[in-house]
Amino acid sequence: MRSAVLVAVMALVTMLLRFLPFLIFRKRTPAYIAYLGKVLPPAIIGMLVVYCLKDVTPTAPPFGLPELLAAVCVVGVQAWKRNAIASILAGTVLYMVLIRLAV
Amino acid sequence: MEHQIVKQAFFKSLPVMAGYLVLGVGFGILLRNAGYGVLWAFAMSAFIYAGSMQYVGVGLLSGGASALTAALTTVMVNARHLFYSVSMIDRYKDAGRYKPYLIFALTDETYSLLCDGHAPAEGDPDRYRFLVSLFNQCYWVTGSVAGSLLGAVLPFSTAGIEFSMTALFIASFTEQWLTARDHVPALTGLCSTLLCLVLFGRDRFLIPAMLLITLVLTLLGRRKGAAA
Numbered sequence: 001m002r003s004a005v006l007v008a009v010m011a012l013v014t015m016l017l018r019f020l021p022f023l024i025f026r027k028r029t030p031a032y033i034a035y036l037g038k039v040l041p042p043a044i045i046g047m048l049v050v051y052c053l054k055d056v057t058p059t060a061p062p063f064g065l066p067e068l069l070a071a072v073c074v075v076g077v078q079a080w081k082r083n084a085i086a087s088i089l090a091g092t093v094l095y096m097v098l099i100r101l102a103v
Numbered sequence: 104m105e106h107q108i109v110k111q112a113f114f115k116s117l118p119v120m121a122g123y124l125v126l127g128v129g130f131g132i133l134l135r136n137a138g139y140g141v142l143w144a145f146a147m148s149a150f151i152y153a154g155s156m157q158y159v160g161v162g163l164l165s166g167g168a169s170a171l172t173a174a175l176t177t178v179m180v181n182a183r184h185l186f187y188s189v190s191m192i193d194r195y196k197d198a199g200r201y202k203p204y205l206i207f208a209l210t211d212e213t214y215s216l217l218c219d220g221h222a223p224a225e226g227d228p229d230r231y232r233f234l235v236s237l238f239n240q241c242y243w244v245t246g247s248v249a250g251s252l253l254g255a256v257l258p259f260s261t262a263g264i265e266f267s268m269t270a271l272f273i274a275s276f277t278e279q280w281l282t283a284r285d286h287v288p289a290l291t292g293l294c295s296t297l298l299c300l301v302l303f304g305r306d307r308f309l310i311p312a313m314l315l316i317t318l319v320l321t322l323l324g325r326r327k328g329a330a331a
Contacts, residue, residue, distance in 0.1 A: 006160070006173045007164075009174050010151050011151045017182065017184045017188075018188050018207060021185055021192060025189060026192075029192065032321075032324075036324075037189050037190060039320045040317075041186065042280075043295075045275050045279060046276060047312055047316060048272045049276050051309065071273050075277045078274045078278060082278070087274045087277070088271055089125065095263050
């Protein structure tokens with residue numbers, strides 16, 4: 001029941017975010033909002049990268065090495081192939097191998 | 104005619120197909136590992152339909168988050184959708200009966216396919232965009248459901264599959280870095296969040312980070328505006 005409420009909240013808030021601009025800015029978009037629309041997406045992606053790695057502890061074994069190496073792999077494959085599926089697959093498989101070696 | 108537009112929409116959606124199937128499968132497995140079966144996978148992909156948010160949502164569900172935390176996290180993770188919508192206001196203005204679904208289904212990938220405004224010369228462009236959006240969601244739902252079913256029968260441990268979410272964000276960060284000329288927004292996001300992680304701890308840094316990012320970017324924008 002509680003989980004169903006959470007899913008409903010996530011669904012409704014997501015819908016609200018998508019529909020709101022269509023309801024508010026019927027005529028024209030203020031310059032500030034347009035500016036935020038340009039600069040916020042890359043900043044939020046940066047935030048989410050940090051969010052995903054928040055539980056890594058660099059001071060204790062394995063010192064965040066699996067995450068670091070897999071992240072480098074994703075960056076490398078992405079820069080080389082410019083294909084998100086290839087880089088995500090490569091990084092995830094490498095990570096799954098590394099955490100099995102580390103234990 | 105109708106056949107033509109369906110075919111063109113299908114071809115347009117092809118680049119997203121592989122991505123949504125793979126990421127959907129990853130999501131389905133992750134959700135099953137957290138103890139939520141195929142109906143949950145279907146419901147989340149049908150009604151939330153926001154990839155990164157659903158990955159984050161698995162953590163919220165299994166971590167026993169409150170409804171308020173879920174709402175605030177959704178606002179932050181999906182805030183970028185406000186801006187996708189802003190840039191589509193004109194394009195979807197006269198979409199009529201397709202408009203509600205076009206807005207609902209405006210994911211990162213669908214936006215990236217439709218934001219150039221290209222549509223076939225013949226036929227109803229809104230119907231074409233509707234079909235592209237619909238095909239994309241079909242791939243996503245199919246992938247999620249398949250992942251959930253697969254997760255139950257896979258003979259090997261799927262521990263570590265959760266890195267696919269991290270990898271997804273690192274890949275988009277890299278891609279944006281390579282295509283953007285101005286790296287200040289990306290660096291602002293990274294540094295502000297790291298700073299807030301150190302200051303506020305790993306359980307409560309997201310909201311301060313979001314505020315700091317908005318503040319820094321607003322100040323930088325003012326400065327640029329004043330200089331120009």
